[in-house]
Amino acid sequence: MAVGIVIPDWTADTVEADDALGMFIALRRKGVNVRVFTPTGKTSLPLPVLHRDDLGYVFSKPEDLVIYHQSAGDQAMLSYLNRLPCRLIVKYHGTAPATSMLPFSEAATRAARRQRISLGSTLQLPADAFLAATSVQAGELRKFGVPADRISILPLFHAVDRICDLADDLNTLQAVEAHAINLASLDDVGPWAALELLLDIVDRLTLSGSMPLHLHLAGRQVPELEAYNAILMRRVSHLTSNSITFHPSTPEVRVTLLRHCDAVVTAQHGVGPEGRSLEALGFGCPVIAASNSDAAEICGPDASCVTTPLQLAGELRRVLLDQELLAELRKAGQARFTTLFRTPVLEARFIDELIAIKQRSLIRVAASTLQPGGEWFGIPESAKLVQAALAISPPLRPMAFDGIERRRSFVDWILREGSTRSAQISRQLNDPRFLAYATSMEVPRAALQLDAGMRLFWTFDRFAHAEFNLGSREDVLRLMRWYKLEASDRYKVIADAAARCNVVKLEEAL
Amino acid sequence: MTRRIFWLGMHKVLKRTELKQLRQLGYEVFNPAYISPIYDQSADRRIDDDQPTTLPAEIFAELLQHDFFYTEVPSRIAELLNAYFDVVIVTINIDWLLALLKAFTGQVIYRIYGQPYSLSDEVINKGRWLDLVGRDNLSIVPFATESVRNEHGWFLDLCPYVVPYQIPDDTFTQSGTWASQPHRQLIAVSIPNIENPYYNTVYNNFANTFPGSSFQIFGPQRAVPPDPRIVGNLERLEFLRRLASASGYMYLYTDWVCYLPPIEMMELGGPVLYRAGSLLSAFYDKASPGQFLDKVTADKKIGLLIAQDRGFINEVLSAQESVRTRYDRKIVIPIFNEVFTKLLGPSAETGRLLRYENAIASVSKAPSTPAPTRWLGVFLHADGLLGFSKGRAHAFEGIPRVVDIIVSTLVEFSDLGVVVTCTGSALPVFHDFFSAAIKQGRVVLRVINLGSHPEGLKAKLERLWLIEDFNSNSEILGVLVPHYYLFPEALLLSCPLFLYLPDYFPHLMPGTVFDTSAEKDAENKRVGVAIAAKCEGILTNSHYTRNYLPDAGFVPAYALEKVIVAPLPLLGAGRQDTLTATEIAEMEDKIAGRRFIFYPTANRPNKQIAFLLKIFAATRLLHPDLVLVLTCDLASVPGVAEYADQVRLRPHIVFFSRIGDDMLAWLYRNASALCLTTTMEGNFPPQIQEALTFDTPVVATRLPMITEILQDREESLLLCNALDIDDFCEKLLFALSRPEEVRERQRVMWRVLHERSSRERFYSQLEVLLSRADQPLKKVA
Numbered sequence A: 001m002a003v004g005i006v007i008p009d010w011t012a013d014t015v016e017a018d019d020a021l022g023m024f025i026a027l028r029r030k031g032v033n034v035r036v037f038t039p040t041g042k043t044s045l046p047l048p049v050l051h052r053d054d055l056g057y058v059f060s061k062p063e064d065l066v067i068y069h070q071s072a073g074d075q076a077m078l079s080y081l082n083r084l085p086c087r088l089i090v091k092y093h094g095t096a097p098a099t100s101m102l103p104f105s106e107a108a109t110r111a112a113r114r115q116r117i118s119l120g121s122t123l124q125l126p127a128d129a130f131l132a133a134t135s136v137q138a139g140e141l142r143k144f145g146v147p148a149d150r151i152s153i154l155p156l157f158h159a160v161d162r163i164c165d166l167a168d169d170l171n172t173l174q175a176v177e178a179h180a181i182n183l184a185s186l187d188d189v190g191p192w193a194a195l196e197l198l199l200d201i202v203d204r205l206t207l208s209g210s211m212p213l214h215l216h217l218a219g220r221q222v223p224e225l226e227a228y229n230a231i232l233m234r235r236v237s238h239l240t241s242n243s244i245t246f247h248p249s250t251p252e253v254r255v256t257l258l259r260h261c262d263a264v265v266t267a268q269h270g271v272g273p274e275g276r277s278l279e280a281l282g283f284g285c286p287v288i289a290a291s292n293s294d295a296a297e298i299c300g301p302d303a304s305c306v307t308t309p310l311q312l313a314g315e316l317r318r319v320l321l322d323q324e325l326l327a328e329l330r331k332a333g334q335a336r337f338t339t340l341f342r343t344p345v346l347e348a349r350f351i352d353e354l355i356a357i358k359q360r361s362l363i364r365v366a367a368s369t370l371q372p373g374g375e376w377f378g379i380p381e382s383a384k385l386v387q388a389a390l391a392i393s394p395p396l397r398p399m400a401f402d403g404i405e406r407r408r409s410f411v412d413w414i415l416r417e418g419s420t421r422s423a424q425i426s427r428q429l430n431d432p433r434f435l436a437y438a439t440s441m442e443v444p445r446a447a448l449q450l451d452a453g454m455r456l457f458w459t460f461d462r463f464a465h466a467e468f469n470l471g472s473r474e475d476v477l478r479l480m481r482w483y484k485l486e487a488s489d490r491y492k493v494i495a496d497a498a499a500r501c502n503v504v505k506l507e508e509a510l
Numbered sequence B: 001m002t003r004r005i006f007w008l009g010m011h012k013v014l015k016r017t018e019l020k021q022l023r024q025l026g027y028e029v030f031n032p033a034y035i036s037p038i039y040d041q042s043a044d045r046r047i048d049d050d051q052p053t054t055l056p057a058e059i060f061a062e063l064l065q066h067d068f069f070y071t072e073v074p075s076r077i078a079e080l081l082n083a084y085f086d087v088v089i090v091t092i093n094i095d096w097l098l099a100l101l102k103a104f105t106g107q108v109i110y111r112i113y114g115q116p117y118s119l120s121d122e123v124i125n126k127g128r129w130l131d132l133v134g135r136d137n138l139s140i141v142p143f144a145t146e147s148v149r150n151e152h153g154w155f156l157d158l159c160p161y162v163v164p165y166q167i168p169d170d171t172f173t174q175s176g177t178w179a180s181q182p183h184r185q186l187i188a189v190s191i192p193n194i195e196n197p198y199y200n201t202v203y204n205n206f207a208n209t210f211p212g213s214s215f216q217i218f219g220p221q222r223a224v225p226p227d228p229r230i231v232g233n234l235e236r237l238e239f240l241r242r243l244a245s246a247s248g249y250m251y252l253y254t255d256w257v258c259y260l261p262p263i264e265m266m267e268l269g270g271p272v273l274y275r276a277g278s279l280l281s282a283f284y285d286k287a288s289p290g291q292f293l294d295k296v297t298a299d300k301k302i303g304l305l306i307a308q309d310r311g312f313i314n315e316v317l318s319a320q321e322s323v324r325t326r327y328d329r330k331i332v333i334p335i336f337n338e339v340f341t342k343l344l345g346p347s348a349e350t351g352r353l354l355r356y357e358n359a360i361a362s363v364s365k366a367p368s369t370p371a372p373t374r375w376l377g378v379f380l381h382a383d384g385l386l387g388f389s390k391g392r393a394h395a396f397e398g399i400p401r402v403v404d405i406i407v408s409t410l411v412e413f414s415d416l417g418v419v420v421t422c423t424g425s426a427l428p429v430f431h432d433f434f435s436a437a438i439k440q441g442r443v444v445l446r447v448i449n450l451g452s453h454p455e456g457l458k459a460k461l462e463r464l465w466l467i468e469d470f471n472s473n474s475e476i477l478g479v480l481v482p483h484y485y486l487f488p489e490a491l492l493l494s495c496p497l498f499l500y501l502p503d504y505f506p507h508l509m510p511g512t513v514f515d516t517s518a519e520k521d522a523e524n525k526r527v528g529v530a531i532a533a534k535c536e537g538i539l540t541n542s543h544y545t546r547n548y549l550p551d552a553g554f555v556p557a558y559a560l561e562k563v564i565v566a567p568l569p570l571l572g573a574g575r576q577d578t579l580t581a582t583e584i585a586e587m588e589d590k591i592a593g594r595r596f597i598f599y600p601t602a603n604r605p606n607k608q609i610a611f612l613l614k615i616f617a618a619t620r621l622l623h624p625d626l627v628l629v630l631t632c633d634l635a636s637v638p639g640v641a642e643y644a645d646q647v648r649l650r651p652h653i654v655f656f657s658r659i660g661d662d663m664l665a666w667l668y669r670n671a672s673a674l675c676l677t678t679t680m681e682g683n684f685p686p687q688i689q690e691a692l693t694f695d696t697p698v699v700a701t702r703l704p705m706i707t708e709i710l711q712d713r714e715e716s717l718l719l720c721n722a723l724d725i726d727d728f729c730e731k732l733l734f735a736l737s738r739p740e741e742v743r744e745r746q747r748v749m750w751r752v753l754h755e756r757s758s759r760e761r762f763y764s765q766l767e768v769l770l771s772r773a774d775q776p777l778k779k780v781a
Helices: A015-029 A052-058 A075-083 A106-123 A135-143 A170-177 A195-207 A223-238 A251-260 A274-282 A294-303 A309-320 A323-341 A343-362 A382-392 A404-421 A423-429 A432-439 A452-460 A462-467 A473-486 A489-509 B012-016 B018-024 B057-064 B075-084 B094-103 B119-125 B129-133 B153-157 B197-209 B236-244 B261-268 B295-306 B310-326 B329-343 B398-413 B424-433 B435-439 B457-471 B488-492 B518-534 B543-552 B557-562 B581-591 B609-622 B640-646 B661-670 B686-693 B704-716 B725-737 B739-756 B759-771
Strands: A002-006 A033-038 A049-051 A065-069 A087-091 A129-132 A151-153 A181-185 A213-217 A244-246 A263-266 A287-290 A304-307 B004-008 B028-030 B087-091 B107-112 B138-142 B184-190 B215-218 B230-232 B246-251 B272-275 B354-357 B360-363 B375-378 B386-389 B392-395 B417-423 B443-448 B476-481 B497-500 B537-540 B563-565 B596-599 B627-630 B653-655 B673-676 B698-701 B718-720
Touching: A002 A015, A002 A052, A015 A033, A015 A065, A015 A274, A015 A343, A033 A052, A049 A052, A052 A075, A052 B184, A052 B295, A065 A075, A075 A106, A075 A462, A087 A343, A106 A223, A129 A135, A129 A343, A135 A151, A135 A294, A151 A343, A170 A213, A170 A251, A181 A195, A181 A251, A181 A309, A195 A213, A195 A223, A195 A244, A195 A309, A223 A244, A251 A274, A263 A274, A263 A309, A274 A287, A274 A294, A274 A323, A287 A294, A287 A309, A294 A304, A294 A323, A304 A309, A304 A323, A309 A323, A323 A343, A382 A404, A382 A423, A404 A423, A404 A452, A404 A462, A404 A489, A432 A452, A432 A489, A452 A462, A452 A473, A452 A489, A462 A473, A473 B295, B004 B018, B012 B018, B018 B028, B018 B329, B057 B075, B075 B094, B087 B094, B094 B107, B094 B119, B094 B129, B119 B129, B119 B153, B129 B153, B129 B354, B129 B424, B138 B329, B153 B424, B153 B435, B184 B261, B184 B295, B215 B236, B236 B246, B236 B261, B246 B261, B246 B295, B261 B272, B261 B310, B272 B295, B272 B310, B295 B310, B310 B329, B360 B435, B375 B398, B386 B424, B392 B398, B392 B424, B392 B661, B398 B417, B398 B435, B398 B497, B398 B759, B417 B424, B424 B435, B424 B443, B435 B443, B443 B457, B457 B488, B488 B518, B497 B518, B537 B543, B537 B759, B543 B557, B543 B563, B543 B704, B557 B563, B563 B759, B581 B661, B596 B609, B596 B661, B609 B627, B609 B640, B609 B673, B609 B725, B661 B686, B673 B686, B673 B725, B686 B698, B686 B739, B698 B725, B704 B718, B704 B739, B718 B725, B725 B739
Parallel strands: A002 A033, A002 A065, A033 A049, A065 A087, A087 A129, A129 A151, A181 A213, A181 A263, A213 A244, A263 A287, A287 A304, B004 B028, B004 B087, B087 B107, B107 B138, B184 B215, B184 B246, B215 B230, B246 B272, B375 B417, B375 B476, B417 B443, B476 B497, B497 B537, B537 B563, B596 B627, B596 B673, B627 B653, B673 B698, B698 B718
Antiparallel strands: B354 B360, B360 B443, B386 B392
């Protein structure tokens, strides 16, 4: 078995890249043939990376496995993944809600809206499993309609082992040592991180003289959110307390802050900052997190202080002024990290999870026991057709009809195989109603010349549907060539029957 | 005595194979040094000053110091070549050949290995056609019949033999090693010298289409782009080893050449993928498993190679075996030895292809049948009537298509010779168009060099000399003028004259300007009427035309008997089945599986193309997959293009311009219907005859010349009232929905036409026409 890891951007300093690298190392350690793919075939890591175009070349066997690190908005990648004949796992990394961008950037809002739409398509991928880092993420997946039994929770791989030996960044160290109480924010800079709230609170606390607090911001700045960054900078310049310092987002800065700050704070709710919270645990830095967040779940009740936005100011004062509490949090955090998140522990969990997923994928049940719910592409008398197919189908996976792509594949099987094995299916496929349905199946305007067989093929052959969008004459031509080469004869038989049927209908009409 | 050969070549492979082989045959072969400043990644730049020679040392040294590549041969060097060499063999480059032909008077052999462009076109474009066809002792030896598929007929006539060539000997030391190698999951491709614009385009196309990392790009490079897939220069043995360790090889080129790396991969025993439409693909019996059409088919096959799918690999290997053997030295060397021994033997002299004397181009070899004693002249010396397409000569206009049928009918049924006039620039294409009859000695071409100013003084003198030639030739029976105003000089002929006049539209459509102005139309008519008056007989194709010619002023009613009606046989017969698989694929690509209605015609007011567009727009409402195929330019008649834009029809119209009879036949065979909207024809529309021949459903305007023939069988065709959109749409929809029924019905009409337009009948009418030369009618004033 070969394993492919697909990641949108494999650089060393993103949470997703750290996660993918962790998986890569875990699999390599087990002697698995593992390869990494990116959209460009490039990486800053000293490791071999393939272009995503190579996916189809390398993964042609059903027993192979591809782990896709979900990247919002990459429709082209979804087309690649939909064409793959092998098993698939989607690693969910979340997307930001589009509305949070609206005041700051039209482009970012548009991108975020596209991301939310493509997330829907991602979740329709015929994946064997979806991996979430936390139950918060798992809840979001369920909200999107992913069946609970296909979601597994597996914490992120992190960079702690790789960055723990880095020397302190001297500028950062100086900035920390200049203040009595230091708080770090490592969240990516964006509206989701509620940084404005944090700035206000820190400013108020400092001005009120209740505590000499300084906030160090070292999150990654998102290029599309320049407008937001500018607003944030303006806000900082209007603060009177001089209690904020921006740092570059580098591992050295992060390590320095984690080593020397009193705590890390994250005001972000829901899916998000789990990777950086893990690093904080690894470095024994207490975390003050928003309730109902990934961070709160990662750190657990003993190692963090969980709060709501309204209570944040009070909690900061309570925790940061209490040396004993901070020490307790540090100790609990390290213990939690050692037990749950050390790399060997994560690797073992990851491998166990893959084995479990593989075993689940081998389960077959009698086809007749399955309930073929869902929409069946408007096929006339689809329930009857599917039932007839189930009666003759070999055993199927329990999830055989989950999602449109699996149902698509099952109809393809009915057309190719079922029609040759069952007289009832054959009769139904030759029924004038089905032939009329096939003849008039919806295709893009450029493809109106497609006959009934081609229309069926484009709709139900998973590869053809993913490969050809039929948006241009050239693409239609490519599909027609492909049809000639690849479509089973059964499609062509139906096309002939539909053509005959049309003539008969016309003759009757005349 | 052994003949001494001057071998003009520099290719690394050829120097180690064919040059070596010639020497092994016992010839003394001199090979000049490649000292050209022009970079070529294939050139062997080593100067072989140790080659075996009996040349005097100073001559040897002088020749070795001269740059023969991409340069003209100076007179001193030409003297040496003629003095010291019996034969010159030129390899690869047409410019090298042309330079040598100027300098060397002895036997020349041009050895070619496939070129991405047409060598015939190059020769013609450089004005050197006569230097090849009119020269004694020139042979061209291509390496494969398929490689010269797009060359002109005259070029192929110069190719007496085909001799394959072999891959380098060192490849054979690694034969079959692919099977025993562990394979990296990589596909080998070859793109040398990416700095060169040609290869740069290949590289960019490849990089855009196949961005994946599963490729290794082989080939010598000067400057290497930052692409980790580029391997760059390798020693031969290392290159072969790397090739043998790849999962397979992908051949990217579709130009009409076949580079050697895929063949080397085959010799190593590895599977090769290749593009459809490439020369390499032409070497396979049929579409084999290694062929790919586009990226999606390539991707699938690359995946199978990388996954080491044994079944697929075995199929590919088995299919490519016949290709591999073409280049196998065991096969190549005996053929090479046999043919070159013949070509270089003492009795190997070959005559010229064409005799060209006194502006007459004729076959040089005496044909087996006696030469004609009486000749008919046919004026055709206007440019643009014929052209080459994919190496074949085609008639793109009606007049030469009719002349074609006249000539072939006379050749088939009479012993008359035909002198066809042509312009100097059109001589090569005329030669090929009439080549069968020229070879039989039944047609000669009289060339008239009109130059770039057909109305200039020189051109006028040329025309006068032409007339004088005909007037002074007692063997000339007469001259047929196939167009009423294009050849006014015919009025000066003293020999009998015949006019071909299929129609006269200005009479049928008064008030319409057909030429540049009404004045020009009037002038044209004056010429036509004068020729008609002078001529012995007028050939036309229907009684309909014959009947209105008196009213049109071309012939007095009392002299109507001089108008001979000869219905035209099917035009272009014998030229209709020459499309290659690649050309058919190109046509299919353009049509893309859509149903289409067809009307091949020029855009003239009487053709009613705007009305055709209206019918098409209306029909598309019910058949949105339908397209319209036209061969005309919409802009020729005001309002037509504008209408197409107004109703947004352009994306649904497919244009084919300057199509030959073979493409025309394909379009008829595949059309859903011929929709003939013309409201005025001077003649029976040949499109109907063609459509009936190719079984295309016909929907046409009810024209008198059609009903005249149909008589009581009118229901056999779907005829419509002129410009009646409802009538046309109804019948077109009927033809689209019940094509078989329409075809069945119109077969009746086909039989009638077939009978009426037989070649025998056509000849008998021609005979009647030409017999007037001996019994001239009383001249009318």
